[in-house]
Amino acid sequence: MTDVSSDPTDVLRARTSEKWAEHPDDVLPLFVAEMDYPLADPIRRVLHEAIDRGDTGYVASANPLAGAFCGFAGRRWNWDLTDATVLSTADVSMGIVEILRAVTAPGDRVAITPPVYPPFFDLVAEAGASVTEVPLVDTGDGPRLDLDGLETAFAGGARAFVLCNPHNPLGLLHSRAELARVAELALAFNVRVISDEIHAPLTHPGATFVPYLSASTVARENGFALHSASKAWNIAGLKCALMVAEGEEPKSILAGLPVEVTWRTGQFGMLASTAAYREGEGWLDGARASIKANLDLLDELRREHLPDVSWRRPDAGYLAWLDFRGRGWGDDPAARILEQARVALSPGTGFGSGGSGWARINVACSPELLTEAVRRIAAIPPGPQRQ
Template sequence: MPSPISKTESTSRFDAITRDELDRPDSRKWSLNEGTIGAWVAEMDFGTASNVREAILGAVAKDELGYLAPPTWARTTAAASAFFERRYGWAVDPERIHHIADVMGAFDVFVRHFTAPGSPIIVPTPAYMPFLVTEALQGRETIEVPGVIEDTRWTLDFDGIERAFANGPANVVLVNPHNPTGAIYTREELLRLADIVERGGGRVFADEIWAPLTLDGPPHIPYASISAEAARHSVTSTAASKAWNVAGLKSAQIIFTNDDDLEHYRTFGFGVVWGSSILGAFAAEAAYSSSDEWLDDVNGALIENRELLFALIAEHLPGVRAVVPESTYVAWLDVSALAIDGPPAKFFLDNAGVTLTAGASCGAGFEQYVRIVFATPKPVLEEIIRRMADALAAR
């Protein structure tokens, strides 16, 4: 194996975490297939920021375990608003930010309440798997539009999206930064999408959960910030869950930049907020308020891991093709040249003891892809690639 790349002092603590510490029965990522290395669920093996942990423990110590109270959610939405302006230059009134359990819950609200009955859902693929699940789409027609690679980066197939509007208004799922390709869409790309949607009388659900993790890529641009039209026809959702590793605390934000949407939401939103967690709100407030150092450290560690991953792939899995992700901590690997008999993710599970996400679950035409999560200590990442290479060599 190649020598690990040099580690900065700020990220070395992440690499000291051992497999024994990670391999816990209550970790879904590590316990799904006992005895394997979990590289499928999009969560980091780095724990969370110290101030987030302290906020959670402080709330428990004070028995703050009841329903989410107005003062708590007001502090959290104010912290989120300040974070959006500080990190993205996006000024959002806290009154437009509302609590919800998670981004998929926000998508459910979007489809049920803010789209024309029966209108189709356009899902650019490869996609985050739940966006392709029938239950989430509530019986709507799904139009998959595969992305394209241009100039060594993934982007949207704008012509394909425009064709999907041929039969009338439709709704576009925009995941930005993108999971699983790691693309960060440019202002020009977002404006082009907004023009298509506006001319087609459609709507956009903007999932921006990965926005704090842009690594060394271009800055994140919130879709609703690019134009008055984009703000009017979109609903945005985000959360602290990916960047601070607190998905189990069930606290996300749904953001309304259309006045009519906001007024409509207020007629039923009281029934939505109760699904979110008070501990999650405390964690989100802490994350958004004073965790910039954590984000800098995590982004730095992920840059190193991404570089290590692609160096390992080049040396030990030379048949694998992939675009280097600009953001996130997932990589989208084309393994078609390996000529694996059957689904690749199953092959690596059965023969390498590594659990990956099957490309087929991310959209039609991606059966020869796998998604790998590289937010893990470097020794574990090295073991993942070693196991995969050994399994291929043993065929």
Template structure:
């Protein structure tokens, strides 16, 4: 990390509060209503202005009144751009005909559960996990089995024995989030191969949430799970989006990537409602992101890498910090502080830093917090200083 100023450094907390995002402007009572100076570090979005190509695409949508229902040609164009990007970045060039639009990853997840798993079968979820994956299964009348991640060599890993037992007990689907939210792990080839062997042995399925794939740092490599083997391709539904890497979650456009002919045919028969809510401006902006905003992404990755270095150098007594391999989400294990309340509540009140409480990520996350580091570096430095000061004043 160097001291050279970057344009993102000028994005002050005051600037972000004036911008209108949920992350900064609507903390509500839960996040300390009435208190000024809160630093928003909970919602998984970046504080950085979008790429010019993305902004131009949105403006062109407005100028051209492109707010109607989504035409097939624009879907095909987005699918081709998605396939090309994934081929260039990850070595997997899926058939563009098997890349389908959805509003977001949760819509893809819902469709996968409904149309690609046995009715009533349980869902296996490694935890800590992205919060909605813990609540959506019940809305679909599906049992959820939390599978706490294990530790090996100082890092969180998937508990394959527990996953195996879950499938043996009748579960039909594993949710595999890679890069992992909320811990930032990027699973390696051996881990993915081991998962594929367990899943295939039980004739089960995988929902591969790879929304953070473009946000992988040097030293780690994202490997699309569906490329692990022919068996993995046959039992996987992959979901992704440009929304995290290019900071466009409000444009409501994601992608389902099919990797099996039978699945692609089944999606054609069942996926209409899942696709229908995809926003036309979002499709056009996504195409521009994948095709024309790769330089912007590289610049953001370099900036985030500097933020990772700042986090790694921070001295936060009593807190075990996991610096992410991918994503812009760090995991802070605060169990060493011996707090008698959720740590996020303590740090919201005592430090004015709003993080996601680990208990919302599953029982395995209790005592931890998810910290979003995708903010201006001076703001992140202030957040870390506040956390440090709050601990030292305990």
């Protein structure tokens, strides 16, 4: 396992991507899903080698990415993709839109499960469909998929379901039994399931990620999975993701997508992702260890400085979902936190139903930055409590 820790602040502030460029220098950025860690050495090496040989053209139709991913999936999740179709595209969002266009008609309804990754709302609209919200439910053991609600949505005419697995912003992992039930319901009502699994490589030790397509034979027959190295290895700007199908009908749907869907893959993204899946697991495990340590730290800081802020510790990823309703800061605590503490979090209101009073924090940073951010937030006086 490679030791992975945050780059120094002066190096981070020289970055020009969204996380460190969006806000003035007095703001601590803990919002968008970028990590503050340096690139994994295998990725750095292949990119420099490509530049040295001027290898900056289009992605070749025959390239090693699919094989590299299938090997990684087998080692990491015991997921046998021997007979799967694995195609690349620019990013997971593009893959979702193109598959939705292929499996829905204009005006069809698509189920999503808020609070959930905000672009899902826009992706459904971009595909020409409309959103049906089926919010997560609290079962007593924490939030879970509302299987009864999904059955109602499917019976009411939803033609597709965009599943978030692991679920962003909660870092929630869905069980094999839940996913198998989703597949049964989808089969019963002729619904296609599109599973966004981008955070899967960041599953924490002791937790188990179940790929949707591995949950059951039925899941393979009606589902698609979207994967990318972008979140786990911090290479979102290189534009590369994978669309996976195992059943005959989903495979034929992928085969029928316009050729431009795969041509949009970034050459550097393909090279970097291949290196990540083939040689980047040591770095990944180091990053996961640093993220776990910061989640431990966040819980300690929360208990000490913000005891009225609750959370559910994520099982995957470096994003944590914080309940600020006990602070009395209204529907959008992130706005007050940015203004008064100069800390940027992701507003919970953007995640749909259940997001009011919440905010998402990114812990893939240095322990020092995380500590300073929590202390700044804690210095804001509580507001009036809701009646």
